[in-house]
Amino acid sequence: MTQLLPADPQALLFGRVFRPDRGGPSVVAVRDGRLIDISGTFATARDLCEKADPALALRAAAGEDIGTLADVHANTDPATRDPTRPWLLSPIDLQAVKAAGVTFxxxxxxxxxxxxxxxxxxxxxxxxxxxxxxxxxxxxxxxxxxxxxxxxxxxxxxxxxxxxxxxxxxGPDAEIFTKGQPLSTVGTGVEIGVHPASTWNNPEPELVLVIASTGRIVGAALGNDVNLRDVEGRSALLLGKAKDNNGAAAVGPFVRLFDDHYGLEQVRGAEITLRVWGADGYVLDGRSSLSQISRDPADLVAQAINGHHAYPDGLVLYLGTLFAPIQDRDVPGRGFTHKAGDVVSIACAELGTLTNRVAATDRVEKWTLGAAALMRNLAGRGLI
Structure with a gap:
């Protein structure tokens, strides 16, 4: 469990779980290895992030103990899940999902x-x-x-x-694009999607900033910006097809809120590692160092949200990656590409470990909980 969580025991973390007994998701605080459902105070992750001081608000929020993180995490993989017990989700919900490209x-x-x-x-x-x-x-x-x-x-x-x-x-203008729709991201322990028509693709281990509607950066998480290199390479106008697919945006395992122990300076110095294990015995290692980013994270945020671009529910922003795999996997000269069953692990000492297994985009766990379904569920539970 120490691998899942940040090394710092003072890390202030929140996430989301699906509660079968409630028929929908709940925001949870991570406290001493247990998950505390604080949805009675914060119906959505967005609501928590919009507070004037999210760190203070999370510390003060009371809630229901729904079990150990170890048990909920162990129940997250859809292949072995008990559908009557809670499982982990992506820690974000209503925020827009944006990404910065070509930043290294x-x-x-x-x-x-x-x-x-x-x-x-x-x-x-x-x-x-x-x-x-x-x-x-x-x-x-x-x-x-x-x-x-x-x-x-x-x-x-x-x-x-x-x-x-x-x-x-x-040039002066950063590439800022829409990676996915609100509520479409997946969390740790579940499948990520790679389109089966793609023959040249890769993971992109990234740090993801969580940003309030005011433009204030409130926290960070790890992310996998799954990319279809052959599709984007055919034409930049196919960026949406290369980037926005079922299960192609992973965030997690939790959001670490900025406080006295963690902030933008720690983000700027973050070291992110990647390992891919293939069912064929293939192993790929990589890393991405935020100290080598060409544009400062705060500058990227300022280009994403400003007087011309409003996000009433806030946004998350993938910061891009230094990692670009060129090692051959099968055919000499063709570099790396994913195979179904690959396990991708992205880690950072300050943020923990995000782990996912690769599957085809039409075979990943079906996404059905959109904004309308979420609002109906929260209303039915008396949370909004």
Missing amino acids: ATSLLERVIEEKARGDAGAAAAIRVQVESLVGTDLRFLRPGSPEAMALKQTLIAAGAWSQYLEVGI
């Missing part, structure tokens, strides 16, 4: 390669050499929108190597 140099180069390869994994290796000869491999100190970045842009245009991904990678 490695991610930037891989997006350019995808575009040049037109989604053909076999062509990626040769194009990678060509692109790196023009751009280099270390853009960590190139500030997006700076005079130096604009000079590089002109050089690439002259060489016929400009790309829309370079525009958002080193």
Whole structure:
């Protein structure tokens, strides 16, 4: 259980569970290894995050002890679940689900390669050499929108190597896109979805900021921004098809609220690790260091929510990843791609571990609890 939770015993955590006895989800506080249902005070995660001081509000919230985290976590996998007992859900609900793309140099180069390869994994290796000869491999100190970045842009245009991904990678405007719909994210211990038509795809281990409707960052969690590289590589206009699929956005295991022990400075220094275990014996390890991000997390938030973009229920924002797998899995030169049954584990000392198993997008656990169903359930329970 220590692997699931942050290393810091003072971490202030909340999440959501599905309660079969209530026919719907409840917001829970994690306290001393137990889950406390605080839905009588906060009907939704959104309501908690909208408080003036969510950390203080969570500490003060009383509720019903519904059991140990160990027991609820053990009952979360749909393959072995007892449907009469509670199980873990994604910790967020009504918030918009947004993501920032091309925020790391490695991610930037891989997006350019995808575009040049037109989604053909076999062509990626040769194009990678060509692109790196023009751009280099270390853009960590190139500030997006700076005079130096604009000079590089002109050089690439002259060489016929400009790309829309370079525009958002080193230009003044970040790529902010919709990753999924409110209530569509999945939590730890369940399946993530990869479209079976995709032959080149990968996990994206990321830190996810939780942001109130005022634009204030209130907490963070781990995320997996599952990506279909071949689909996005065919055309950037297919980004929605590459990103927004059943089970393709994981968040969890819990949201850690900002307080005196954890805040934006800890986010900026976060080290995220990734491991993929395949049923075929394949193992892939990777990491993403927030210290190498090209745009500061606060700047990304300011581009996502501002006077031009309002989110009355708040939002979560995936910050992008340094990780881009190029190791061959099967065919030499074709890099990594998922197989059904892969187990993906994303970990960070400050946030715990998010673990999911890969399945086809038409075979993951069916998503049926939309906003209308949630409101009816909460109203029926007298919570709203």
